Amino acid sequence: MSKIDFTGRVAIVTGAGAGLGKDYALELARRGAKVVVNDLGSARDGGGADAAVADLVVEEIRSAGGEAVANYDSVSTPTGGTNIVNTALEAFGKLDILVNNAGILRDKSLSKMDEDSWDAVLEVHLKGTYCVTRPAFLHMRENGYGRIVMTSSVSGLLGNFGQSNYGAAKMGIAGLANVLKLEGAKYNVKVNVLLPSAGTRMTQDLMAPEMFEKFGVEWVTPAVMYLCSEECQDTGAYINAFAGYYSRSAVITGQGAAFAELPSAEDIMGSWDRIMNLEGGAYHEDLTKMVTEAVTFLMTAAQK
Ligand code: NAD
Secondary structure (H helix, E strand, O other), rough: OOOOOOOEEEEEEEEOOHHHHHHHHHHHHHHEEEEEEEEOOOOOOOOOOOHHHHHHHHHHHHHHHOEEHHHHHHHHOHHHHHHHHHHHHHHHHHOOOEOOOOOOOOEHHHHHHHHHHHHHHHHHHHHHHHHHHHHHHHHHHHOOOEEEEEEOOHHHHHHHEEEEEHHHHHHHHHHHHHHHHHHHHHHOEEEEEEEEOOOOOOOOOOHHHHHHHHHOOOHHHHHHHHHOOOOOOOOOOOOEEEOOEEEEEEEEEOOOOOOOOOHHHHHHHHHHHHHOOOOOOOOOOOHHHHHHHHHHHHHHHHHO
16 A cells, blocks of 8 residues: 655645644644644634744654744635635745645524624634635646645534524535536646544533544544645545544435426425335436436436
């Protein structure tokens, strides 16, 4: 098996001052990448700022013989995103890898969700991913090479009580990846979606203590390293990674029911079991493939 080596590669990890992002930045550098350690140094809810958080990771990389520079911009503005990408271009001349990882949490059930908490979480996760990914993608497209990891969450993909802002933002990120995998395909820019779970300050009061211990960040990092590598030829995959468990999740579409004539609501009710059935369901790479398959199914049904 070939060794994954990032020598000659330049990477940005957002939110790399702590938790998962810090571990990705350290491992990318250990494997030879030149790394931009972006971190605003905020509290878990997004308040405050502390440049020392990114500086300490840069120091750790340099003292181990690696190359890294710090960036303290917030991911959540277009200027911040451009500055983060320019930090890589100015320090290292190019950009090959982007790990969108920065994140905050402001959990509340929807009934208690104020606009500030909604906006703050969407701004860092969803808008932040747009703000950094767009300038990064423009450069990668020009270069004909790129690896982008988007950080989503099962809270969005599957749902988690009390995380409506976070779940919406994380599902939005998956939607962005679904589109960018197509727009990046002919430029060799692969875009994959990570669904991690790890014991960090973000999950400290959400996980049971034994689980927190077992779910070390280092269990997520190997999957991220592979997704960042030239060896990874997949794009648009949703990858779960935690505590030694790695799997793919996907949106599949059931076979459904077809009607040659306009169905009534009662016809829909009568076919509900078939409409809801996911057995024999299929994954579609894009909407055209799904619609084409549905139209073929309709035409076949109409001929019967
Ligand atoms: P963490 O709180 O330990 O680290 C997040 C880092 O992002 C912090 O260092 C913080 O300063 C930085 N940050 C926050 N806002 C920023 C901004 N606007 N600009 C730049 N940096 C900013 O969290 P973590 O658990 O390591 O989470 C990392 C990512 O993984 C997040 O996107 C999170 O939503 C996602 N995630 C984590 C888990 C988990 O179980 N820990 C589960 C699913 C998804």
